Amino acid sequence: MEIIKTSELVYRYPAEEGETSQNALDGVDLTIEKGSFVVVLGHNGSGKSTLAKHMNAVLTPAAGKVLVDGLDTAEEENLLEVRRRVGMVFQNPDNQIVANVVEEDVAFGPENLGVPTEEIQKRVTASLKAVGMEKFADHAPHMLSGGQKQRIAIAGVIAMTPECIVLDESTAMLDPAGRQEVLDTVQYLNRERGITVILITHHMNEAVYADRVVVMDHGKVAMDGAPMEILTQVERLRALGLSAPPTVQLLHALRGAGWDVSLSALTVEDCADQICRALGA
């Protein structure tokens, strides 16, 4: 079953005066399966964020179509349904928290949807639990760390019972610990709750969590496949302005020096294993 399907999606930002703009998205055909964990990679200006914004109708296509659960995002009357199904978490945690109290913020989505009060309370408790922030229900958001704020933002999305969460560079402004918190949370939601996760990032090593990696370049899908398949193509990635994870780079360098190692190591442990094996042999 597919949750999001784009076909020949084209988008062009309005041109600044005196400049001609290029297509930010230039014929993207992508089908996202329900329950999958997709990481979208790409260098700055590759169109990955623009693509993300099409997935819940923040932007609507200039040409082509985006279907969310069969609903066309270009249709005005589908707007609320599309946005309920696909939640979005943005880059800056401060600019997406609406309320003064954590639980009020999580309740914001369901409140907008007109969910009855008792049901909202249940959802708020459940969502905070799902992101491991139940102890902070009555805290003020500005007292929390970046990672915690992003988890609140995720809880706010989950409270709308979405099918899919899009994280638009949500880890970019966080410190390593905060990034890990967010990644652990979305991984849990994907595995235990079956929520489709689309993670837009430029951190290569976050692709490790995915079961599918899409690399964007110049508004087109440049590479699409399993993480192992994509991340081991060191040269190809470099040509697209990306660098392979450090473990793969190390093995690639060793291989260049004549070692007999395979590149398929995305974690440090696997990498060490490969080197040990080569040394032992």
Place this chain on the structure above:
Amino acid sequence: MLKDITLGQYFPGNSVAHRLDPRTKLILEVLYIVALFSANDWFVSYAFLALVLAGAIAVSKVPVKSLVRGLKPVVIIVCFTGIINLFWTPGETVLFSWWIITVNLEGVYRAFFMVIRIVMLIMGTFLMTYTTSPITLTDGLETLLGPLKKLRLPIHELSMMMSIALRFIPTLIEETDKIMSAQKARGADFETGSVLQRAKAMVPLLVPLFISAFRRADELAVAMECRCYHGGEGRTKLRVLRYQGIDYAAFAIGILVIAVIIALRYLNV
């Protein structure tokens, strides 16, 4: 430095006054103001209202000291009102006359009661803001003014704006602090020089602050839309305000106070 600014004047607590519904407190506040201004200009009425205020302060457990401290910024207004009333009240019993200045007994009484009235008004208002968090107050205001929506007044939007403003105050203060440090690191001087120079020094602080505030507003609007915000229509609430027993009791007391004040006015004591 900037982080020390206290926002609002809310004293967290769990007294009866804290537990009252914000709507009750707003209505009682209005009743109290009406009582103050319709009170007979004579000692009995004001003594009675002072008693009521003292009772409310005792119930709220707000330290009297902080209520008095709240009066400081308005001292000038109070003095001004007092002086105006003292000298410009027409009357016959002249107590004191020199050059163009005349003070009469009516003026003394009037000034005295006016000052008392304003002081009590301010203390009463502070008592409400001290025992109600700004966000609860906004909530109460929205519900109370709800019927005005029928007149197409944007009540929900106003209260949403207010609560977002409250939410972003700490964020913007933090940002101001950051920009100040950044500009100081580049040699900006915010503390010395004449008033004009210091005002000019604020420009490199305010420009980035405004730009970033607009960007934030933009991002927040998109984020709110993504969470299906589409105005107040069909919106439900996590917390629904409900009147409890103490609210009805408080209303009863409020009506009693008004009744006594009106009675005193007719009895003219």
